[in-house]
Amino acid sequence: MPSIRDHLVTLSDTVGALRVLQSSGALDFRRPREVAAAVKRNATIGAPAAIVRHGAEKHPDAPAITDEHGTISFAELDRNSNAVANELIAAGLSTGDVVGILARDHRGLVTVLSAAGRAGLRLAMLNTGFGATQLGEVVERENIAAVLYDEEFTDLIDTLPAELPRYLTWVDGDRAVPEGVKTLQAIVADGNSSSPPDPKQWAGLVILTSGTTGLPKGARRGKVSPFTTALLLDRIPFPQQGTMVIVSPIFHSTGFALWGVGTALGNHTVVMRRFDAEKTLAALSEHRAEMLVAVPTMLHRMIALGPEVFAKYDLSALKVIVIAGSALSPTLSEAVQDAFGDVLYNLYGSTEVAVASVAQPHELRLAPGTVGRAPVSSHLRLYDENDRPISGSNVRGRLFVRNGAPFEGYTDGRTKQVIDGYMSTGDMARFDEHGLMFIEGRDDDMIVSGGENVYPLEVENLLAEHPEVADVAVVGVEDDEFGTRLRAFIVRAPDAEPQVDEIKHHVRSHLARYKVPRDVVFVEDLPRNPTGKLVRRLLPTGPLD
Structure with a gap:
């Protein structure tokens, strides 16, 4: 039973969130x-549909989204959403049915986000990096009754049961539209754009986890709490009726949440189906964008363009860069702020715990790579391996989070470990002497080498500082003598030829001897998913040739 202190904390969180x-x-x-x-709209048609409808009422002619096909207004996006919702209802889909969407960032994706809620359907947002086996297993597990997809994924969709209804969300024109498959373009051009009757209750969303360790889990969101919005707004200064460029995938939780909050504030969103470093700079300049939403690997590629390319574009309007999705190395943290100015916000969270902490620009200057502090209504706690709370500066522990956006559990019935109302993130963390938090890697990434505990992320961050290293991953592999040893996978910087001994010496000069990788493997690139996270299970851990 909650204590008086718990009730006071909840009251304080509520007042703080409302103030934000x-x-x-x-x-x-x-x-x-x-x-x-x-509040009523959020409860009946869901936040994505509610914010689009609100935008159409408040500023109907303002630009809502720009993609490769051009720009559409809030009023157009609202009408298109109605047309797609009416089509899905007419097709026989019932309230509560699950539809899946496999699409990159464009108007079709946000139209379906809005339309599903209006039609009383639950939307499962599928990962564009899926293979056929993963897609089939997720479609079966989530009981998906229809699928909407971009033309480029046709071969993948064709591996699903033939009787599964399907719609095309984006057509490149590289192949004929399959018989019996409707396109969103045709639906919004000829369909019924009147508002369908509101369902009694929003059917919700299924946002998939990254799946870096196996089949992605489905995280249910049957409601979007106002606390979720406050978690973002408390430490990130969003523009209002300005412009955002989002290159982080909207099918994932970070891109989705930032699109939602930004759109609720009347902002124009510029998206592109595939990330291109220089085209992103061009979009920021052309649209005088005030916010960029990206993942660290994207910023790394933008920085690599160099000062001469940056000088071609006017980035003076840019006030905020929000990154999330994978670890921000101290080296990249400094490089981004040197190139763009002190505009970087490092967001840490997950599909399960929502937003846990945010580092602001001055905090990243003070402590490069930090994930900062908890926003309003978020509470952070570290526990040891015996589930006992940890306190003190620079003491590593298992990170748990409690906030006003509670996790509703995975769609397969599982959930995360919870201690005293705090949910496990699966990460290790520490707080420095300034109270700023650092992520030290996954709690299951730790290896024991020769009796010593080693966290690969510490070695990765050090190697990322090496001028001849463009990208790096460090993993544990079996070793007959030490039990486990470190193996470093290195992507060379352009025109660089680092040597194995040089890499080892760099680590030995800064860290304990047992943290020096025994193996150094040079590779062309590292396996990363569409959100920029390293997929460690795809790195070879067997004997080297």
Whole structure:
């Protein structure tokens, strides 16, 4: 049973979150009828549909989204959403049915995000990096009743049961549209764009985890709490009725959440189906964008373009770069702020715990690579291997989070470990003397080599500082003498030829001898998923030739 202290903390969190929502302009409590209407919409058609409808009412002619086909307004996006919702209802899909979407970032994806809620359907957001086996298993596990997909994924979709209804969300024109398959373009051009009757309750979303250790799990979201919005707005200064460029995938939790909050504030979102470093700079310049949403690997490729390329583009409007999805090395943290100015915000969270912490630019200057501090209503705690709380500076522990956006469990019925109301993130962390948090790697990444505990991320961050290293991954492999040893996979910097002994000496000069990789393997690139996370299980851990 919650204690008096728990109730006081909840009250304090609520007041703090409401204050953030009011001051940011997300909600105006001086207009209680509008707030009540927003709450009702969120409960019936869901946040994605509600924010699109709100935008159409408040600024119908303002640009909502720009992609390779051009720009559409909030009013157009609202009508298109209605047309797609009416089509899905007419096709016989029932309230609560699950539909899946396999699409890159473009107008079709956000149209379906909005349309599914209006039709009373639960939307499963599928990963564009899926193989046929993964896709088939997820479609079966989530009981997906229809699938919407981009043309480039046709061969992948063709591995699914033939009787599964399907719709095309983006057509490149490289092949004929299959018989009986409708395109979103045709639906929005000829369909019924009147608003369908609101369902009694939002059917929710399924956002998949990254799947870096196996089959992605489905994380249910049957409601989107206002606390989720406050978690982002508390430490990140979003523009209002400005422009955002989002190159982080919207099918994943970070891109989705930032698109949602930004759109709720009336912002114009610029997206592209495939990331290109220089085209991203060009988009920031052309649209005078105030915010960029990306993952660290994307920023690494942008920095690699060099000062001469940067000088071609006017980036003076850019005030905020938000990154998440994978670890930010101290080296990249400094390089980004040197190139773009002190505009970097490092967001740490997960599909399960939502937003846990955010590092602001001044904190990243003070402690490069930090994930910062907890926003309003987020609480962080470290536990040891025996589930006992840990305190003190620079003491490593298992990170647990409690906040106002509770996890509803995986779609297969499992959930995360919870201690005293705090949920496990699966990461190791520490707090420095300034109270800033650092992620030390996954709790299951730790290896024991010769009786010593080693966390590969520490070695990775050090090697990332080497001027001849473009990308790096460090993993543990079996060793007859030490039990486990470190193996480093190195992507060389352009025109560089680092040697094995040089790499080992760099680590030996800064860290304990037992942290020096016994193996150094040079590779062309590292396996990363669409959100930029390293897929360690795809790195070879067997004997080297």
